[in-house]
Amino acid sequence: MANEQIIREVWEVLESRRDNPIDSYTSKIMQDSDKKAEDKILEKVAEEAGEVLIASKNDENLVYESVDLIFHTLLLLVYKGVEIDELFEEFERRRK
Numbered sequence: 124m125a126n127e128q129i130i131r132e133v134w135e136v137l138e139s140r141r142d143n144p145i146d147s148y149t150s151k152i153m154q155d156s157d158k159k160a161e162d163k164i165l166e167k168v169a170e171e172a173g174e175v176l177i178a179s180k181n182d183e184n185l186v187y188e189s190v191d192l193i194f195h196t197l198l199l200l201v202y203k204g205v206e207i208d209e210l211f212e213e214f215e216r217r218r219k
């Protein structure tokens with residue numbers, strides 16, 4: 124069975140890529156200075172949301188495209204300095 128801890132692991136890697144940049148996709152996008160990094164990440168979130176929509180309508184690659192969307196949303200949250208517990212707490216708060 125897959126381990127849901129993976130979200131926390133990826134989050135931690137993203138924080139490290141933000142705080143100790145290396146030559147990698149996520150470090151580069153977060154360090155971008157020509158075009159504002161936030162705009163670039165938001166563009167990816169919008170693009171990936173469109174891909175989820177197409178995947179659902181076509182019944183093709185829905186999980187794959189959803190992970191792209193979730194991943195870029197996590198990247199945005201890390202870039203904006205959100206703590207992972209804020210995310211989990213918000214889910215908890217809504218739990219009935």
Ligand SMILES: N=c1c2ncn([C@@H]3O[C@H](COP(=O)(O)OP(=O)(O)OP(=O)(O)O)[C@@H](O)[C@H]3O)c2ncn1[C@@H]1O[C@H](COP(=O)(O)O)[C@@H](O)[C@H]1O
Nearest residue numbers: 133136137140146147148149150151167170190191194195
């Ligand atoms: N989960 C992901 C992940 N999902 C998608 N991507 C990258 O996001 C980029 C854009 O996604 P796209 O679907 O648009 O990519 P594409 O199909 O090549 O299309 P285009 O880029 O041409 O538009 C691609 O380069 C993907 O490789 C990811 N890059 C990194 N991670 C995680 O983030 C961690 C840190 O990544 P690095 O910064 O690369 O070390 C990794 O250890 C992974 O756990």
